[in-house]
Amino acid sequence: MPLTLRGVSHRYGPRLPWVVRGVDLEIADGESVALMGPSGSGKTTLLSILGLLTHAAEGEVLLDDRPVTDSRAAASLRTTQFSWVFQTANALLRRTAVENAALQLLARGSAPDVARRTAIVELDRVGVGHLKDRPARLLSGGELQRVCIARALAAAPRWILADEPTGQLDHATTLEVGSALIEQRPIGTAVIVATHDPEVAARCGRIVRLVDGSIVSGGPA
Amino acid sequence: MSWRTSTLRTEGVANLRANAFRSLLMAVLCAVGFGGLAFLELRQGMELTDFAREYREGGAYVAIASVPGEGISGTRCESLNGTAGVVAAGAWRGTGQDTFPTAPGVLFQAADVTVGVLKVWDTRHLLGAGPGLVVGPAMAQELGLREGLVADFDAGEPVFVSGVGDFARRNPQAARWALSPVSPEGTFDECWVEFQPGAYDGGREALAARFAEGSADPAVRPYRRSDEFTRDPAEEWASRPQKWGWLAVSGALAGFGLVAAWFRRAEAALYLAVGTRRGQLAAMAAAENWPLVGTGWALGFVSAVAAQASQGSDPTGDVLAHAAVTSGCAALVLLAFVPWASPVVARGSIASLLKDR
Numbered sequence: 001m002p003l004t005l006r007g008v009s010h011r012y013g014p015r016l017p018w019v020v021r022g023v024d025l026e027i028a029d030g031e032s033v034a035l036m037g038p039s040g041s042g043k044t045t046l047l048s049i050l051g052l053l054t055h056a057a058e059g060e061v062l063l064d065d066r067p068v069t070d071s072r073a074a075a076s077l078r079t080t081q082f083s084w085v086f087q088t089a090n091a092l093l094r095r096t097a098v099e100n101a102a103l104q105l106l107a108r109g110s111a112p113d114v115a116r117r118t119a120i121v122e123l124d125r126v127g128v129g130h131l132k133d134r135p136a137r138l139l140s141g142g143e144l145q146r147v148c149i150a151r152a153l154a155a156a157p158r159w160i161l162a163d164e165p166t167g168q169l170d171h172a173t174t175l176e177v178g179s180a181l182i183e184q185r186p187i188g189t190a191v192i193v194a195t196h197d198p199e200v201a202a203r204c205g206r207i208v209r210l211v212d213g214s215i216v217s218g219g220p221a
Numbered sequence: 222m223s224w225r226t227s228t229l230r231t232e233g234v235a236n237l238r239a240n241a242f243r244s245l246l247m248a249v250l251c252a253v254g255f256g257g258l259a260f261l262e263l264r265q266g267m268e269l270t271d272f273a274r275e276y277r278e279g280g281a282y283v284a285i286a287s288v289p290g291e292g293i294s295g296t297r298c299e300s301l302n303g304t305a306g307v308v309a310a311g312a313w314r315g316t317g318q319d320t321f322p323t324a325p326g327v328l329f330q331a332a333d334v335t336v337g338v339l340k341v342w343d344t345r346h347l348l349g350a351g352p353g354l355v356v357g358p359a360m361a362q363e364l365g366l367r368e369g370l371v372a373d374f375d376a377g378e379p380v381f382v383s384g385v386g387d388f389a390r391r392n393p394q395a396a397r398w399a400l401s402p403v404s405p406e407g408t409f410d411e412c413w414v415e416f417q418p419g420a421y422d423g424g425r426e427a428l429a430a431r432f433a434e435g436s437a438d439p440a441v442r443p444y445r446r447s448d449e450f451t452r453d454p455a456e457e458w459a460s461r462p463q464k465w466g467w468l469a470v471s472g473a474l475a476g477f478g479l480v481a482a483w484f485r486r487a488e489a490a491l492y493l494a495v496g497t498r499r500g501q502l503a504a505m506a507a508a509e510n511w512p513l514v515g516t517g518w519a520l521g522f523v524s525a526v527a528a529q530a531s532q533g534s535d536p537t538g539d540v541l542a543h544a545a546v547t548s549g550c551a552a553l554v555l556l557a558f559v560p561w562a563s564p565v566v567a568r569g570s571i572a573s574l575l576k577d578r
Contacts, residue, residue, distance in 0.1 A: 108223070
């Protein structure tokens with residue numbers, strides 16, 4: 001399988017409790033997966049391990065059946081294969097929407113003009129193209145989250161990881177953001193969403209449920 | 222596939238522009254820090270330079286040689302001119318007292334001098350080797366004499382006044398003297414020698430040896446005696462409080478850089494999350510901070526020079542160079558360290574940093 005967790009456990013310190021326990025998970029290219037579970041069940045930690053932001057204390061992460069071990073390789077893979085959408089819309093607040101949307105393309109070595117053109121297309125696609133030159137700090141929560149989704153989509157990544165992307169949005173905006181992220185994603189791109197929202201989860205092809213850091217069910221949605 | 226170098230630079234500059242207040246604050250703090258340091262250097266440097274000049278003009282490096290009972294050779298004294306470490310040397314001898322018809326009853330000291338002694342006594346070094354009389358400033362004022370007039374002694378021919386000496390600093394008693402330049406042949410009362418500062422101590426010892434040849438025991442004494450209250454400009458400069466100020470200033474500014482980076486660690490984490498390596502993050506921070514540090518240093522230095530000049534003391538070249546080097550060292554240290562503030566504060570879990578806004 002392209003992205004595999006094998007016996008992954010994690011805790012944030014030797015004396016702290018395990019947040020993720022013995023997780024085995026496989027995710028295929030182009031798949032959409034929702035991680036659901038109560039607060040503190042380990043969704044965000046599992047997501048950050050899947051996205052190579054956190055190195056698991058135990059077990060291994062395999063990409064295309066090869067283990068990802070060192071941080072330099074992880075950084076390189078984050079640039080080339082992964083995109084993130086976070087719960088609190090992480091953006092460069094003093095930079096414009098289009099500069100934010102172009103960020104990951106620039107990190108991949110794209111020329112600035114190419115990155116900008118692509119970013120504008122993606123901003124239009126998620127419905128905030130008219131705000132492209134507005135500083136991010138002047139956007140509403142929903143607008144900013146869509147800018148972050150545009151940033152993720154613009155890089156045409158193999159994997160999009162989203163951590164509670166609609167956690168701070170109203171219902172109408174949640175539907176728009178969910179649609180932009182899950183249904184309008186490029187063909188071949190897998191999306192893994194950690195969410196509390198059943199409507200967002202219902203849009204995914206598979207729901208993985210976590211309780212106390214362990215997977216309790218992972219069948220089709 | 223990663224950031225292009227040119228894109229890293231433009232990204233850093235874009236962050237500089239986008240964070241205008243922080244950028245302005247950083248530039249202002251750099252200007253204040255580097256400028257303050259440069260000003261301290263300029264102020265103390267000029268104070269010591271002025272003191273050293275005053276000290277030298279006050280005769281700090283003048284020695285007086287004499288041979289009690291015999292007199293000292295004028296030729297040997299004058300021959301010191303042109304030797305290494307000697308600024309000027311010359312001899313004088315008293316020839317009694319004179320009065321002038323325009324001031325009957327008022328006595329003035331008359332003396333024969335070799336040309337060199339006029340250079341030692343008059344710090345302006347303007348008095349030449351002309352045949353006329355050189356008079357002290359007090360005498361010139363009392364008698365209304367000035368260069369180019371003719372003075373009429375009671376006992377002698379009228380004499381052309383070739384100059385009015387400014388002896389106040391080096392030999393105030395000569396202020397009421399009438400000096401006749403003569404050939405160095407024969408013996409004189411004293412030989413006055415001004416040395417270069419670095420040659421003073423050795424020169425005094427050599428002076429005694431020089432006049433000891435073929436004569437009785439010569440006496441060599443300093444014009445100004447030093448004691449425990451005598452200032453030593455070189456020592457004061459070497460132990461100045463701001464000597465290590467470049468470390469303190471760069472440390473303080475680097476601290477500000479760390480605090481500023483700490484408040485932007487979520488931003489740094491975002492760059493890391495999209496795959497930016499820590500070295501690239503540092504390069505981006507360098508593009509953002511180096512123009513601010515450079516501008517701050519330039520503004521601070523120019524302001525410090527202007528502030529020093531406004532106090533009526535234009536800095537000399539070597540003092541300027543010292544101030545530039547000291548404040549420049551602080552700037553260089555900051556240039557080296559400040560780009561790493563962002564990678565340093567953005568350590569640990571990227572996911573945690575992204576939540577830490």
